[in-house]
């Protein structure tokens with residue numbers, strides 16, 4: 001099992017309602033699962049909890065055999081990489097190339113490896129021409145691809161993607177889907193793009209009000225219009 005989540009409960013503040021309730025699921029190595037649900041269903045919160053940005057109130061997370069704990073966060077962050085819903089929360093170095101290399105340098109990779117990996121990932125995503133551009137001056141779609149590059153370059157075992165196709169033009173979106181489909185990583189993909197879910201993820205988990213409302217084969221689940229309507233989609 002690459003990821004195992006049991007009875008996960010999340011609350012933002014002590015006076016706030018539970019945002020995630022009793023979430024349990026697991027991902028096999030190389031499995032790709034779509035995470036769908038209406039606005040506010042808890043998709044982003046779940047992904048953020050899985051990378052340790054949010055501390056759960058209850059339940060357990062085991063990632064690549066490592067139980068989630070504050071002490072083991074550095075290790076866990078190498079195992080799982082998340083691309084945030086808002087790329088402005090991800091990009092913070094002045095130029096794209098510095099941004100993408102930041103994580104690698106932080107983990108002490110030698111400069112030659114850093115350069116090679118950056119070149120490879122930029123070519124893979126077709127954004128080599130943006131290399132020396134200022135991160136904050138990129139377009140929405142360019143930022144999104146740049147944020148993905150910064151995560152892929154770390155070669156994590158698990159990819160947590162929050163709305164990866166948002167802001168992408170049709171061609172970049174198709175490119176993204178085919179790139180993701182060719183990656184070996186285990187993936188959990190939060191998305192409103194049901195076509196992407198269908199194309200990329202054999203399995204889907206549907207959240208409603210912070211709970212798993214349905215789970216199953218993507219094709220079957222997306223054909224169940226009553227179910228989707230009940231979930232606010």
Ligand SMILES: Nc1ncnc2c1ncn2[C@@H]1O[C@H](COP(=O)(O)OP(=O)(O)OP(=O)(O)O)[C@@H](O)[C@H]1O
Nearest residue numbers: 012016019037038039040041042043044045046085
């Ligand atoms: N920092 C926060 N403090 C308090 N409540 C929050 C915070 N962030 C999110 N929430 C609440 O948690 C719930 C789940 O939000 P979340 O962002 O996880 O939903 P989502 O499924 O990702 O929605 P979307 O499709 O709009 O991205 C919402 O009710 C939201 O208002």
Ligand SMILES: [Mg+2]
Nearest residue numbers: 043044045085
């Ligand atoms: Mg979200």
